[in-house]
Amino acid sequence: MDKLLIEGGFRLTGEVAISGAKNAALPILCAALLTAEPVTFTNVPQLKDIGTLLDLLGQMGVKVSIDGGTATLEAAGLNNPVAPYEMVKTMRASILVLGPLVARCGEARVSLPGGCAIGARPVDQHIKGLQAMGAEVTVEHGYVHARVPRLKGARLFTDMVTVTGTENLMMAACLADGETVIENAAREPEIVDLANCLVAMGARISGAGTDVIRIQGVERLHGATHRIMPDRIETGTYLCAAAVTGGDVRLTGTSAAYLDAVVDKLMDAGCEVETERDAIRLKAPQRLQAVNLRTSPYPAFPTDMQAQFMALNCVADGVAMIRETIFENRFMHAVELQRLGADIRIDGNTAVVKGVERLQGAAVMATDLRASASLVIAGLIADGETTIERIYHLDRGYERLEEKLAALGARVLRLN
Numbered sequence: 001m002d003k004l005l006i007e008g009g010f011r012l013t014g015e016v017a018i019s020g021a022k023n024a025a026l027p028i029l030c031a032a033l034l035t036a037e038p039v040t041f042t043n044v045p046q047l048k049d050i051g052t053l054l055d056l057l058g059q060m061g062v063k064v065s066i067d068g069g070t071a072t073l074e075a076a077g078l079n080n081p082v083a084p085y086e087m088v089k090t091m092r093a094s095i096l097v098l099g100p101l102v103a104r105c106g107e108a109r110v111s112l113p114g115g116c117a118i119g120a121r122p123v124d125q126h127i128k129g130l131q132a133m134g135a136e137v138t139v140e141h142g143y144v145h146a147r148v149p150r151l152k153g154a155r156l157f158t159d160m161v162t163v164t165g166t167e168n169l170m171m172a173a174c175l176a177d178g179e180t181v182i183e184n185a186a187r188e189p190e191i192v193d194l195a196n197c198l199v200a201m202g203a204r205i206s207g208a209g210t211d212v213i214r215i216q217g218v219e220r221l222h223g224a225t226h227r228i229m230p231d232r233i234e235t236g237t238y239l240c241a242a243a244v245t246g247g248d249v250r251l252t253g254t255s256a257a258y259l260d261a262v263v264d265k266l267m268d269a270g271c272e273v274e275t276e277r278d279a280i281r282l283k284a285p286q287r288l289q290a291v292n293l294r295t296s297p298y299p300a301f302p303t304d305m306q307a308q309f310m311a312l313n314c315v316a317d318g319v320a321m322i323r324e325t326i327f328e329n330r331f332m333h334a335v336e337l338q339r340l341g342a343d344i345r346i347d348g349n350t351a352v353v354k355g356v357e358r359l360q361g362a363a364v365m366a367t368d369l370r371a372s373a374s375l376v377i378a379g380l381i382a383d384g385e386t387t388i389e390r391i392y393h394l395d396r397g398y399e400r401l402e403e404k405l406a407a408l409g410a411r412v413l414r415l416n
């Protein structure tokens with residue numbers, strides 16, 4: 001199994017290009033299920049999760065062609081609206097086929113994604129929304145089975161803010177009969193990107209990016225071309241990596257527009273951040289200051305950046321309180337960071353991180369995607385060598401990680 005070997009102590013400098021967003025690309029590729037015409041996507045990141053989803057769509061009868069970061073999907077021959085456990089278990093986002101399949105085929109059988117490292121992550125809100133739109137939904141033998149001749153527009157209210165839940169229901173509503181209103185909708189920028197793609201395909205959507213989204217169902221959608229937005233979490237991860245190494249980096253092909261909460265914390269930590277239209281530059285201070293944070297749905301601080309900021313706080317001056325309010329088990333990186341010499345105390349959903357002068361390299365284990373990113377960040381400043389095992393988690397969400405870090409001056413090697 002691949003491992004990452006990092007030699008710590010090298011300052012990150014220079015420029016690197018940010019990839020398309022995993023969490024925008026996953027729902028947007030599923031949107032191609034809603035039409036028989038070809039849809040072309042550009043800036044698609046080459047990631048393990050994207051490969052898994054394209055395999056899943058291919059198995060359903062979707063014609064997939066890929067050329068670098070451009071993917072064309074044609075779902076004219078969609079004939080098997082089933083997502084089997086074997087494919088769904090490796091990637092929770094495969095639940096995003098449920099809404100489009102029911103809307104287009106009137107039926108879908110999608111394996112429950114199951115729990116994962118960061119929490120239970122149920123999909124009851126996705127199901128409740130489809131039921132409110134008239135679908136008959138049963139959950140049996142680990143599969144969600146949904147059936148309906150045609151979905152009917154409805155007023156939907158989710159019990160909590162759910163990103164993929166909002167995306168699934170928004171896609172389903174595009175082909176429903178009449179108007180659907182999603183209240184308490186998630187406001188993440190990836191939802192706006194998905195809505196933009198759906199509108200380019202002929203959908204009638206307003207309010208994406210606010211907590212009330214209105215969708216007027218149409219008879220059919222058509223082909224379109226859509227560019228996937230930049231990955232704000234990859235951007236934030238490289239900003240943190242530069243910050244801990246005392247670096248000076250410019251990230252291109254990205255924007256600070258969706259990163260206010262993260263940039264704000266980096267500035268509180270003492271970093272200088274300059275934003276351009278399509279780039280961000282960060283200059284780190286001599287010593288970072290500890291920063292408190294609390295994760296919440298967008299536009300507040302993202303849970304997907306919590307682990308990276310824990311790594312940053314491990315070497316900052318002072319004590320930071322980190323509260324995780326989205327997922328019940330998203331502190332697994334803490335014990336691994338402790339192996340590198342970090343001073344962290346966990347109390348329920350709060351981590352208290354006391355900055356230390358130095359971390360020491362050690363063997364550590366990646367437990368989930370962003371936990372792995374936090375270990376990479378810590379490894380970059382730890383004395384000596386850090387080896388990170390189970391890096392398949394990183395491959396789900398970071399395109400060419402070693403190559404990009406090496407371009408900024410890090411010493412990172414993949415061992416297999």
Ligand SMILES: CC(=O)N[C@H]1[C@@H](OP(=O)(O)OP(=O)(O)OC[C@H]2O[C@@H](n3ccc(=O)[nH]c3=O)[C@H](O)[C@@H]2O)O[C@H](CO)[C@@H](O)[C@@H]1O
Pocket residue numbers: 022023026092093119120121122123124125126160161162163164165297303304326327328
């Ligand atoms: C592919 C993708 O975009 N993944 C992102 C998405 O995940 P995902 O969409 O799965 O996360 P949700 O926003 O749905 O989850 C938020 C909270 O709601 C709970 N919940 C959700 C749905 C439901 O039916 N029932 C329920 O109880 C979850 O367990 C969690 O506690 O948003 C998360 C929160 O920003 C991010 O960390 C993930 O990176």
Ligand SMILES: C=C(OP(=O)(O)O)C(=O)O
Pocket residue numbers: 023092093304369370397
């Ligand atoms: C939790 C994440 O992804 P997923 O929802 O695909 O597991 C993430 O991107 O940090």
